[in-house]
Amino acid sequence: MIGSSSILEIVDPEKMETTNKIPTFHPDIITREYEAKSHLGTRTLLDSSGIEIATSFVYNKKLYSIVSNRDASxxxxxxxxxxKLYSVAKLPEKLFYSEPIIIKESENHQKLYFQNTKSGILEIKDDTIKITYYKE
Incomplete structure (x- = not known):
């Protein structure tokens, strides 16, 4: 896992490229293949290799990200x-070996479903991050 991540700021939404091809839901379709690859109307805040950002969220007007390092440790x-990204807390273990399923409930509430050696949900809501593991 080499990993590569970027954080983009939308500076001019009118210049952004729209995606015209949106697939009908099917569990075997990887929806990221339909994302626009253009960076028109954006400014790059971070472009890094060796890490993977699972998701980002705003708390107290600061941008935070859930980040996995290169060696997946x-x-x-x-x-x-x-x-630049500065680590503020280490989660109990490596959670994401591939892209999690992310459900955004609202502006301040999202759930990341993961399935690795352990399966569960990482939930970010307001000022709380909660990890729930499924029993085997």
């Missing part, structure tokens, strides 16, 4: 400052 909560 840990997952952290990191804050974006001056176009």
């Amino acid at each position: 840990e997952t952290t909560i990191s804050e974006l400052k001056n176009n």
Whole structure:
């Protein structure tokens, strides 16, 4: 797992490219293949290799990300400052070996479903991050 991640700021939505081909839901379709690859109307805040960002969220007007490192040994909560990520907390173990299923419930509530050596949900809601594991 080499990993590569970017964080983009939308600076001019009118210049952004729209995606015209939206698939009908089917469990075997990887929806990311339909994402636009253009960076028109955006500004790159971070472009890094060796890490993978599972998701990002805003708390107290600061941008945080759930980040996994290159060798898949840990997952952290990191804050974006001056176009760099700084780890603020280490999660109990490496959670994501592939892209999690992300359900965004609202602006301040999202759920990341993961399935690795352990399966469960990482839930981010307001000022709380909760990990729930499924029993085997």
